[in-house]
Amino acid sequence: MTRILICTPDHLRWGANALMSVLGAGPEDGSTFDTLGFSHKTGAYAVAAFWTEDNWLSRLTAPLSPPDWAVDLHAAERAQSALKILEASQEDISPDPETILVILGASGRGILERLGLSTTDID
Amino acid sequence: MLASAGPGHGRTRRIVRCSSGILRINLSSFPLASRFRIYAIRSLAGNHATQPVTARSPVYDLIGTSHRLRFDGIDDCLRFDLGFSALDGFLLAYAGVVGTSGRIINRGASNTDLWSVATGRWVATFGTVALDGAGYGFPLNTPHVGRYQIANNTAALLYNATEGPSAATQAKAVMLNGMALGARSDGVAACEGELSAVVILQAGTPLKHAEPTLHYLAATAGVSI
Numbered sequence: 001m002t003r004i005l006i007c008t009p010d011h012l013r014w015g016a017n018a019l020m021s022v023l024g025a026g027p028e029d030g031s032t033f034d035t036l037g038f039s040h041k042t043g044a045y046a047v048a049a050f051w052t053e054d055n056w057l058s059r060l061t062a063p064l065s066p067p068d069w070a071v072d073l074h075a076a077e078r079a080q081s082a083l084k085i086l087e088a089s090q091e092d093i094s095p096d097p098e099t100i101l102v103i104l105g106a107s108g109r110g111i112l113e114r115l116g117l118s119t120t121d122i123d
Numbered sequence: 124m125l126a127s128a129g130p131g132h133g134r135t136r137r138i139v140r141c142s143s144g145i146l147r148i149n150l151s152s153f154p155l156a157s158r159f160r161i162y163a164i165r166s167l168a169g170n171h172a173t174q175p176v177t178a179r180s181p182v183y184d185l186i187g188t189s190h191r192l193r194f195d196g197i198d199d200c201l202r203f204d205l206g207f208s209a210l211d212g213f214l215l216a217y218a219g220v221v222g223t224s225g226r227i228i229n230r231g232a233s234n235t236d237l238w239s240v241a242t243g244r245w246v247a248t249f250g251t252v253a254l255d256g257a258g259y260g261f262p263l264n265t266p267h268v269g270r271y272q273i274a275n276n277t278a279a280l281l282y283n284a285t286e287g288p289s290a291a292t293q294a295k296a297v298m299l300n301g302m303a304l305g306a307r308s309d310g311v312a313a314c315e316g317e318l319s320a321v322v323i324l325q326a327g328t329p330l331k332h333a334e335p336t337l338h339y340l341a342a343t344a345g346v347s348i
Contacts, residue, residue: 005197006178020178028175037198049197050178109196 002057005049005088005106007115008033008079009097013046015079016100018072020048023059027069038117040095045117049106060102061085174199 008016013033021030033046061080066073079100086093088105095101095115103111112118174180181192181199193199 025177026175029177031176032178047197048178049195049199050180051182112197 001051001053002104003049003051003107004057005047005103005111006033007038007045007047007095007101007103007117009042009095009100010036010044010046011097012079012082012100014072015075015082016046018076019060019064019079021069021071022064022067022073022076023056024067027067027071030071038112040115040117042095042097045095047112047117049111057104 006016013036016033017030020032021027024030024032032048036044036046038045038047061083064073064076064080082098082100083102084096084099085102085104088103088107088111093101093103093115095117103115179198181194183192
């Protein structure tokens with residue numbers, strides 16, 4: 001099991017959602033990045049964090065097969081080409097507006113600070 | 124059936140999941156007081172609290188006989204049906220553990236009110252309070268019981284949520300944040316934490332009737348109040 005965090009910029013969200021749908025348990029996973037809830041000096045990002053198995057990580061970069069539900073497979077494939085996979089132990093990890101950042105081994109909210117991501121608070 | 128693939132599958136294996144990956148947590152009828160609408164997360168056989176997106180599902184643990192849902196404070200959250208209008212207000216009580224990072228949102232002005240049953244009527248004020256200090260009296264990483272009053276005048280704040288197609292659904296989406304667990308879809312993140320029980324009472328419930336609920340939760344969490 002690996003804890004991962006995925007950070008996608010706004011213009012790549014459609015493909016990232018399609019990729020999550022293809023790899024996910026159902027079409028609902030195509031809503032994973034619906035919310036652009038995190039801000040960074042380079043722009044706004046959608047973030048998802050979850051535990052996954054090695055098999056899922058292998059499928060993340062493998063040729064995609066269409067699931068049983070409707071999905072934009074081409075968008076998912078474009079999202080794959082935009083993936084940048086890093087280990088959480090690496091230094092100088094930062095969101096990139098041109099890539100979908102996948103961080104392996106990311107645990108807890110501390111990774112958000114390392115990435116320079118912040119959420120909006122309501123007073 | 125259990126989901127066979129997808130993010131989080133292994134860690135949520137014991138949660139009842141349908142083939143579409145929807146997390147289903149039962150808010151079963153709470154027998155303590157029939158006069159009020161009271162629900163508690165007591166079993167996993169129902170379908171009241173859901174999270175259709177796999178990556179947002181909290182992790183379920185069964186430790187001994189204690190059910191726990193662990194929220195990552197980043198994107199995990201649950202939605203559930205109040206059974207009544209959130210605009211009417213409600214008292215939300217919970218047993219759980221708040222993690223060491225993140226923030227509580229929509230919490231009370233007085234921290235001791237969160238778990239004291241001797242305070243009397245408890246009225247929430249809404250704000251964002253950092254959780255990283257010891258001065259708030261909030262027992263970090265310690266099982267505790269809290270209760271949370273959401274009053275009519277909070278409706279506007281609840282409307283700020285963006286999850287769900289209707290205002291009512293939006294309010295429901297925020298509710299778990301009110302007890303500092305889960306994350307709002309509009310990016311307002313709560314803190315990491317664990318949840319073992321939730322009890323919801325309609326607004327106007329006299330505190331004397333709420334107290335047995337808190338004692339139930341205290342027993343659930345294994346703490347003295």
